Amino acid sequence: MKDIDKSFRKDTETEFPLREELRPRSVTAPDGQVIEIDPLQDYFCQEPPKVHKQSYFKIVEDFYNWARAHSLWILGFGTGCGAIEMRPLMTPRFDAYRYGIQWRPTPRQANLLVISGYLSVKTLKRAIRAYEQMPSPKYVVGLGSCTINGGMYWDSYNTIKRLDDYLPVDLYIAGCMPRPEALLAGFMDLKKLIRKGKAEGANKYAENFDWYKANQKSVIKDWDMPDYNW
């Protein structure tokens, strides 16, 4: 299934100019030395993601999975309307902390990316970058019908429809919008998946990297970042 019909397809022929700060340039240092800078090459590590093997002993992997399941760190990144349903989870009424769930401000320390609703193409770019910066194993939860099939944004020219085409989703929480209880129930299901060792989205992403990239590039019009950004 393709997200965008012919008339909205990415125009791959015309070149979009790079943003100014990303163009190669030469800089004169204070001591007179001239330095060539190509931001896309120099500032990012472009190594594609690797498939990470499970631990050699099953019992160790099970133990790790148990720890991963009970210590879910969510990236504080809200996309659609659903973001507003995540906040009550921190409050006394729902208190997700008691399940070992916390919010981290930086992708480097997060394991779980909650795409909380519709994802516009512009935000998709940021979501991809955030996802790629997270250390594996990492999980993606799609929240709300917008991430499943486009929801009420089915006809929109600027949102994606199936999140699974762009990022490996482990779990969907249906509803428009799902209540915080639904979120909690979803997290509990995710825990079960992780404990069974079935939440291997990061490896799936690495294995089908080309497919994901092709999908991503087919909707993102101004692809001005490296293919893989750590």
Next chain:
Amino acid sequence: MSFEWIQLAYAALTVFIVINYGLIMTAVVQKIGARVGGRYGIPVWQNYIDLVKNIALRSKISHGVMFYLGPVFRLTGGIGLLLFVPTIYGSVMHQNFAFAGDLILALYFVFFGTLGMALGAGESGHPHAAIGVSRGLAQVTAAELPLALAVFAISLQYQTLSITEIVAAQQGGIFNWTLFTNPIATLAAMFALVGTMMRAPFDVVVAPQEIPIGPPTEYHSAYLALMQTNRVLFPVAKTVIYMNLFFGGASNWAEFAVKVFAIYMVSVLVGVVHPRFRVEQSIRFFLKWGLPVGILAILVV
């Protein structure tokens, strides 16, 4: 001081006990905070799970040598702080490597980890990390001033630079504690305690609720696990110094647990009732209130 190999094993045991104590204590403190806020709070073993989780992460990336060394330095600062002061007074096993001038060394170790972290976080290349570190260094420096002055005051008072002797002088009744013999120095040092515990209101540098988390922005997986270990070890180690200097030390683990918890709760109590200060506000606060009290403490002695 004579050195025997068995001391290494004893020291390792001390570190082990203190880390476990710290892991549980910080979780309990968080739970108390949650209960105050009407929440159920995290399970008390949550810190262990987070630690295992972080070690179990599969992909790790590095930004260079100093990036590795940052957390290592930081942990070294914590362990060094712990090992060069007597944890349990009068115990052969947990006397550690205390020696005649350990007070000065301890002051140095308080700072060591932050400096190491500055180098490591700088190497990570993330602007938030660099800004966080410079803010952290500025704040810690300002907050340490009252402590340094208080330490001078009490080393003048007891005429020694050895923590063991200072503890020995405070034995025999609660009124021999520095808390009562030199309350002004204690007050000055308490300023530094709340200032360097990295708890609210002085935790804007590393607070995970702030968008720029500060120095650890780029740290993940095993690096973060190291830093977490230090996050639980370091406050306890520092509280041990306070306990030794001002609250009569501890002669067994039970007394240790109670006293460290009580002293730690001071900074927690201050934290839960005050909103977070910005960095320049807290620096001004320490220079305005902490510093004069410290100078006063020296003058009084």
